[in-house]
Amino acid sequence: EQKRVINFCAGPAKLPQTVLLQAQKEMLSHNDLGFSVLEMSHRSSDFVKILNKTESLLRELLNIPANYKVMFLQGGGSGQFSAVPLNLIGLKEDKCADYLVTGTWSAKAAKEAEKYGKVNIVHPKLDSYTKIPDPGSWTLNPSASYVYYCANETVHGVEYNFTPETNGAVLVSDMSSNFLSRPVDVSKFGLIFAGAQKNVGCAGVTVVIVREDLIGHTLKECPIVLDYKVQAENNSLYNTPPCFSIYIMGLVLEWIKNNGGSAAMETLNKQKSSIIYDIINASKGFFDCPVDVSCRSRMNIPFRVGKKGGDEALEKEFLDGASKRGMISLKGHRSVGGIRASLYNAVTLEDTEALGAYMKEFLKEHQ
Numbered sequence: 001e002q003k004r005v006i007n008f009c010a011g012p013a014k015l016p017q018t019v020l021l022q023a024q025k026e027m028l029s030h031n032d033l034g035f036s037v038l039e040m041s042h043r044s045s046d047f048v049k050i051l052n053k054t055e056s057l058l059r060e061l062l063n064i065p066a067n068y069k070v071m072f073l074q075g076g077g078s079g080q081f082s083a084v085p086l087n088l089i090g091l092k093e094d095k096c097a098d099y100l101v102t103g104t105w106s107a108k109a110a111k112e113a114e115k116y117g118k119v120n121i122v123h124p125k126l127d128s129y130t131k132i133p134d135p136g137s138w139t140l141n142p143s144a145s146y147v148y149y150c151a152n153e154t155v156h157g158v159e160y161n162f163t164p165e166t167n168g169a170v171l172v173s174d175m176s177s178n179f180l181s182r183p184v185d186v187s188k189f190g191l192i193f194a195g196a197q198k199n200v201g202c203a204g205v206t207v208v209i210v211r212e213d214l215i216g217h218t219l220k221e222c223p224i225v226l227d228y229k230v231q232a233e234n235n236s237l238y239n240t241p242p243c244f245s246i247y248i249m250g251l252v253l254e255w256i257k258n259n260g261g262s263a264a265m266e267t268l269n270k271q272k273s274s275i276i277y278d279i280i281n282a283s284k285g286f287f288d289c290p291v292d293v294s295c296r297s298r299m300n301i302p303f304r305v306g307k308k309g310g311d312e313a314l315e316k317e318f319l320d321g322a323s324k325r326g327m328i329s330l331k332g333h334r335s336v337g338g339i340r341a342s343l344y345n346a347v348t349l350e351d352t353e354a355l356g357a358y359m360k361e362f363l364k365e366h367q
């Protein structure tokens with residue numbers, strides 16, 4: 001067996017071994033056809049089978065109501081920062097949208113939306129991305145076309161453990177980094193999008209789940225490949241979709257289903273993240289996670305080592321030691337520094353326990 005490292009990357013991230021082996025097995029010949037998914041026409045019945053299988057697995061795992069369309073698009077999560085306002089900001093006359101800005105990714109989305117309409121940040125500006133402002137302090141604009149938030153901020157490790165209440169307004173969520181890591185009631189949302197490369201596959205495909213009645217208000221300047229009406233009418237086949245990424249997503253969704261679905265993922269993700277947070281909490285500040293306990297992410301755990309704000313020399317030593325133990329991609333995002341452990345679905349309990357054991361050892365040696 002080939003040696004594999006323990007990968008805590010924030011994305012593209014670790015994939016389940018069975019998925020990689022299946023893709024490897026089918027690399028030369030998919031379903032005994034004598035050619036690979038990489039070489040297959042997106043219009044062929046064989047590819048359409050893959051596309052439909054992936055969609056139906058997603059519908060099953062998320063219990064997506066029949067009045068929602070599912071699309072598999074290119075352009076990444078960032079593409080959706082533009083596609084969301086281009087398709088939805090025209091829902092109401094004022095062309096205005098409400099944004100919750102709780103980290104890098106929602107900040108970028110809000111900035112992009114400003115190109116197409118008026119953006120209202122519904123809460124007082126945060127001086128650091130370490131908490132979710134109390135919903136009591138939000139001022140939603142009744143004439144906004146939608147309310148937008150990022151369910152899990154990958155860089156800052158801030159995750160909503162509740163669904164924002166919008167008094168009936170259309171709710172839009174970027175679930176790129178916690179998609180299918182926990183159950184979600186899709187019927188509460190107007191639109192959910194997620195890049196695949198963290199919890200449900202490899203880079204190249206972004207899932208968009210949108211309520212049908214919201215489609216068809218696209219601004220004229222919207223690039224056709226981002227137009228939900230066009231893509232939904234064409235079953236994501238207006239142009240060549242990211243075929244192989246869709247195929248890989250299908251394999252990952254099968255793996256999630258075989259492992260108990262989103263509820264089982266949640267149980268495991270709670271358990272995994274608690275291992276690391278318990279060590280951080282017991283370390284008397286040696287490991288310092290700046291995020292408020294009420295919104296600490298189960299997916300991405302940022303922390304500093306040595307002291308509040310971090311001791312960079314110790315952090316380097318921590319990363320070097322991790323790498324010697326076969327643990328990679330623990331370096332925090334360049335904008336925040338320190339360490340970040342990403343514990344997506346495919347990261348196992350054993351992987352997490354190995355990190356926990358190393359953290360305890362490091363603490364003992366240095367405290």
Ligand code: PMP
Nearest residue numbers: 076077078079105154176177195
């Ligand atoms: N949203 C979130 C929450 C993300 O973590 C990322 C990427 N890390 C993006 C959006 C942007 O995705 P992409 O790089 O696919 O454009």
